[in-house]
Amino acid sequence: MSVNFTNLYQLIPEKKRIFKKINSLIKNSKFIGGIELKNFEKKFSKFVGTKYCIGVGNGTDALEIAVKSLNLKKGSEIIVPNNTWVSTAEAVLNNGYKVVFCDVNLDDYSICTDNLKNKISSKTSAIMVVHLYGNPSNITTIKKLIKGKSIKIIEDCAQAHGTKFLNKHVGTFGDVATFSFFPGKNLGAFGDGGAIVTNSKKVFEYCLRSRNHGSLSKYDHKFSGRNSRLDTIQAAVLNIKLEKYNESNSRRRILAKIYFDNLKHIDSIRLFNLSKGNTSSFHQFVIRTKFRDKLKEFLKKRKVDTMIHYPYMLSELKFFKNTKKLKKSHNLGSYILSLPISEEHSKTEINYVCKCINDFFKK
Ligand SMILES: Cc1ncc(COP(=O)(O)O)c(C=O)c1O
Numbered sequence: 001m002s003v004n005f006t007n008l009y010q011l012i013p014e015k016k017r018i019f020k021k022i023n024s025l026i027k028n029s030k031f032i033g034g035i036e037l038k039n040f041e042k043k044f045s046k047f048v049g050t051k052y053c054i055g056v057g058n059g060t061d062a063l064e065i066a067v068k069s070l071n072l073k074k075g076s077e078i079i080v081p082n083n084t085w086v087s088t089a090e091a092v093l094n095n096g097y098k099v100v101f102c103d104v105n106l107d108d109y110s111i112c113t114d115n116l117k118n119k120i121s122s123k124t125s126a127i128m129v130v131h132l133y134g135n136p137s138n139i140t141t142i143k144k145l146i147k148g149k150s151i152k153i154i155e156d157c158a159q160a161h162g163t164k165f166l167n168k169h170v171g172t173f174g175d176v177a178t179f180s181f182f183p184g185k186n187l188g189a190f191g192d193g194g195a196i197v198t199n200s201k202k203v204f205e206y207c208l209r210s211r212n213h214g215s216l217s218k219y220d221h222k223f224s225g226r227n228s229r230l231d232t233i234q235a236a237v238l239n240i241k242l243e244k245y246n247e248s249n250s251r252r253r254i255l256a257k258i259y260f261d262n263l264k265h266i267d268s269i270r271l272f273n274l275s276k277g278n279t280s281s282f283h284q285f286v287i288r289t290k291f292r293d294k295l296k297e298f299l300k301k302r303k304v305d306t307m308i309h310y311p312y313m314l315s316e317l318k319f320f321k322n323t324k325k326l327k328k329s330h331n332l333g334s335y336i337l338s339l340p341i342s343e344e345h346s347k348t349e350i351n352y353v354c355k356c357i358n359d360f361f362k363k
Helices: 017-026 035-049 057-070 089-093 113-119 139-145 201-211 232-243 245-263 290-301 347-362
Strands: 052-056 077-081 100-103 124-130 152-156 178-182 194-196 285-288 335-340
Touching: 017 232, 035 052, 035 194, 035 232, 052 057, 052 201, 057 089, 057 152, 057 194, 057 201, 077 089, 089 100, 089 124, 100 113, 113 139, 124 139, 139 152, 194 201, 201 290, 232 245, 245 285, 245 347, 290 335, 290 347
Parallel strands: 077 100, 077 124, 124 152, 152 178
Antiparallel strands: 052 194, 178 194, 285 335
């Protein structure tokens, strides 16, 4: 047996319907904006539970625009967890603010709230809360820590479609939140795509203009924005995929349970330790072991694809000019391993991956 990490073509549901829709959009020259985009923004804000949604070109632009929309003080510091995709920190730098890296906890790899206490300073204007791997960050504790302070929360939900904290979808807790629809994401488009969600009318109005050169209609520029629109074909694909999204997420949870059940007794592996009552969307299923490289090699020989998210911590990238060592995440990129998981993987495949891992540790 061989197990791919992911097979994007297989992940496309209702292929005939989607291809027919794309054909009709092309025939009618509907490429930018229009009813598909409006519908998607309406449906996605309903899905998340926010008042507003603005479709944009990708999750990185979503973050950059979201940070800008908050109009933070010049010279501000924004706290970013050390283990995340580079975009989260780029959005801070590209807006001219200072990145302050915070450690991550080793239970679910989201921001470490103990370390966060020490990172908050008089210059902190915002915290990037990343729901990494689809695991919800502890928003209650974060909110307690910033109570009474003028600190905004930006939720990076790029990996967290369908993730819930205390039964509420992530992205509804902060001042503004962002999503990515990169093809490999749980809810992926046929190219790049992203969205910003918020309950604030002011943020909404800013982001809506910002994605389209500061204008709402032709030649109505009110400020300098950019071109970052979610195009019509991507919106149409996402509209169809969103209909059955909850089902595909349930499937990931079933497969994650197989991993938990079959790997929990292996002493040399650490699994996610998720708080009860919250819902992960299992964008990645990440394990941690000091035998990571040998295990990865062994699985490759058994035709099981794995990946590493991420092989470096952001503070290790030189251009962020970070000099402080963060205890828990130091060198974390050498221990973590992402196992295959998607709604298209079969139980047999996941059981096979578990068997291979068990074989490796029995040797
Ligand atoms: C946590 C996180 N933030 C932001 C992004 C950026 O999204 P995009 O690739 O759509 O620009 C990603 C995508 O990989 C991500 O995983």
